[in-house]
Amino acid sequence: MTIDDRLRRAADALNEAIARRLAAKDQPQPSGAPTQVQNAADSPQQSANAENQTPMQPPWRFRGEPLALEWVAEGWHLRFVQPYRETKVYRCPGCQQEIFPRTLHVVVWPEGEPSQRRHWHKACWERHFADELKRAARRGHPAT
Amino acid sequence: VPPVEPPAASLEPDDGGLSFEEFMRREQRHVMGLLYAMTGDWHAAEDLAQDAFAEATRCWPQVSSLNRPGAWLCRVAINKAHRWRRRRSLEESAIERERSGIRDQLDLPQHAVEVWDAVRRLPPKQAAVLALRYQSGLSEAEIAELLRRPIGTVKSRLHYAHQTLARWLGEDDEGGAR
Numbered sequence: 001m002t003i004d005d006r007l008r009r010a011a012d013a014l015n016e017a018i019a020r021r022l023a024a025k026d027q028p029q030p031s032g033a034p035t036q037v038q039n040a041a042d043s044p045q046q047s048a049n050a051e052n053q054t055p056m057q058p059p060w061r062f063r064g065e066p067l068a069l070e071w072v073a074e075g076w077h078l079r080f081v082q083p084y085r086e087t088k089v090y091r092c093p094g095c096q097q098e099i100f101p102r103t104l105h106v107v108v109w110p111e112g113e114p115s116q117r118r119h120w121h122k123a124c125w126e127r128h129f130a131d132e133l134k135r136a137a138r139r140g141h142p143a144t
Numbered sequence: 145v146p147p148v149e150p151p152a153a154s155l156e157p158d159d160g161g162l163s164f165e166e167f168m169r170r171e172q173r174h175v176m177g178l179l180y181a182m183t184g185d186w187h188a189a190e191d192l193a194q195d196a197f198a199e200a201t202r203c204w205p206q207v208s209s210l211n212r213p214g215a216w217l218c219r220v221a222i223n224k225a226h227r228w229r230r231r232r233s234l235e236e237s238a239i240e241r242e243r244s245g246i247r248d249q250l251d252l253p254q255h256a257v258e259v260w261d262a263v264r265r266l267p268p269k270q271a272a273v274l275a276l277r278y279q280s281g282l283s284e285a286e287i288a289e290l291l292r293r294p295i296g297t298v299k300s301r302l303h304y305a306h307q308t309l310a311r312w313l314g315e316d317d318e319g320g321a322r
Contacts (some may be wrong), residue, residue, distance in 0.1 A: 001309050002314065003306050003309050004306070006255065006313065007259060007263075007274065007277075007278045007309075008278060009255060009256065009259075009280040010255065010256040010259035010260055010278070011181075011279045011281070012255035013187050013252050013253050013255070014177060014180065014181060014250070014252060014256060014260065015173075015177060015279070016280060017250040017251060017252050018173060018176055018177050018180060018250065019173065021186065021250055022172070022173060022176070087187065087248060088187050119182075
């Protein structure tokens, strides 16, 4: 077999693999990702809006309860990325440092705008979120 | 010196009215193939493709009025792949090794893995020409037009690439470079 043929065969194989990967990516994402999120289904949007669960508390401060992986709070949608799932390096907008693979971090986006999602270190988001809340409180009560 | 000229937005304008979404849908597979062939890492290919599309949105009016926006995108993607490769070869830190250790590869048959690994060891310009020739299935004339190089340059790059690959993969090269 000549090099030409081998390259052609390799290109065919690559094309097939890419088609497969793109198809797999398009399908399972709507239903595939949230399978782990079932325990978060108890506290999604409605309860976050209706009974205000002391919003000053960043919502992952749960002790002894099953760790929910997804929340909606204060107009933000959070999702944890567990260490074993993560294989990419992101840059955290809070500290401008890289988030290394295999670290727990949190994906955050304004509700309803999944294209705006950003990957944060958990601690960085916590700090940022606390600041945000303080700012909101100041806006709400200019006297204090 | 960047291996490929920066795209000049001066190809003959054609009828506009191409929506970005449609453009993206049409070109995605092609660009991903090209980038994967040149990087060998699905994540890198995804990131670079996203960068390329982002660049396209930034100057979408000009790009969409190009004669062949796809060719523009290819050039951008190839430049990005070259830059990625250079950066990759410079950084030899532990992080980088870690990152390459968890490189996200497609499950290709063994013969394809061998060939593409060899292609990625070639000089970047030759690798780019091979990727365009085989992965994108362009003719030599089309590659020359896309890269804005004389056709002789494209032919010689293909020829040398074939020769080297033949040596590495232990095949005879007859009829390889055409």
